[in-house]
Amino acid sequence: MKNLCTKDQILKSHQERFACKVFDKNKKISKEDLEFILEIARLSPSAMGIEPWKFLVIKDTNLRQKLKPICWDQDQITDASELIVILSRTKYSLFEKGYIKDICTQRKRDLDRCNNYIKNLPNINEWTKKQCYIVLANIMSSAKMIGIDSCAIEGFDSSYEVAKTLGVDTDIFDVALLVALGYRDMSITPKSRLDFDKVVEFL
Numbered sequence: 184m185k186n187l188c189t190k191d192q193i194l195k196s197h198q199e200r201f202a203c204k205v206f207d208k209n210k211k212i213s214k215e216d217l218e219f220i221l222e223i224a225r226l227s228p229s230a231m232g233i234e235p236w237k238f239l240v241i242k243d244t245n246l247r248q249k250l251k252p253i254c255w256d257q258d259q260i261t262d263a264s265e266l267i268v269i270l271s272r273t274k275y276s277l278f279e280k281g282y283i284k285d286i287c288t289q290r291k292r293d294l295d296r297c298n299n300y301i302k303n304l305p306n307i308n309e310w311t312k313k314q315c316y317i318v319l320a321n322i323m324s325s326a327k328m329i330g331i332d333s334c335a336i337e338g339f340d341s342s343y344e345v346a347k348t349l350g351v352d353t354d355i356f357d358v359a360l361l362v363a364l365g366y367r368d369m370s371i372t373p374k375s376r377l378d379f380d381k382v383v384e385f386l
């Protein structure tokens with residue numbers, strides 16, 4: 184398949200993606216761009232292909248005001264054009280509510296194999312949360328590729344409190360992460376990363 188973007192374009196986009204702390208309150212993401220980003224999120228891979236997530240787009244400004252104090256008073260919560268909450272499924276939802284069974288049936292996958300694998304994991308709720316970081320990365324990278332800035336937000340003391348504020352059924356979902364999206368009102372923070380040789384080893 185022909186390259187869709189040049190390596191230079193992809194690299195530039197990753198170099199210029201940064202944790203945006205100050206968003207332009209007046210510049211909104213178009214519906215089309217938001218739907219594009221959500222579609223990329225939906226296409227994310229997950230272990231065993233179980234897609235243990237749901238995405239809440241918080242349009243209600245009152246809800247965003249309520250979230251701010253429980254998210255370390257971060258301005259991105261209220262000022263970014265969009266705020267997406269990434270929910271992860273609980274163990275109870277996977278097994279007691281039949282989610283695994285349904286998805287295995289849908290995908291024509293071996294239910295016993297799937298059940299055995301997941302039931303042997305040391306912490307199923309943490310495992311489903313981990314899958315959500317893949318979504319986060321895809322959201323932030325794809326947003327930047329279309330010129331949209333972002334900030335991942337894990338800065339909250341209690342995911343339970345965030346969930347309750349949003350009326351999330353905590354038997355079924357945990358709040359894994361938040362991500363603010365919009366247009367920056369600050370300059371791009373220069374990248375500070377460990378050297379290539381420090382983080383890459385060829386064996």
Ligand SMILES: Cc1cc2nc3c(=O)[nH]c(=O)nc-3n(C[C@H](O)[C@H](O)[C@H](O)COP(=O)(O)O)c2cc1C
Pocket residue numbers: 200201202203204257334335336337338339360372374375
């Ligand atoms: C999972 C995750 C959670 C984060 N949570 C916050 C947060 O709550 N608030 C914030 O301002 N930045 C947050 N960040 C941004 C990081 O601090 C930032 O990505 C890191 O320092 C590297 O900087 P860069 O993204 O500008 O390259 C988070 C990043 C990740 C990946």
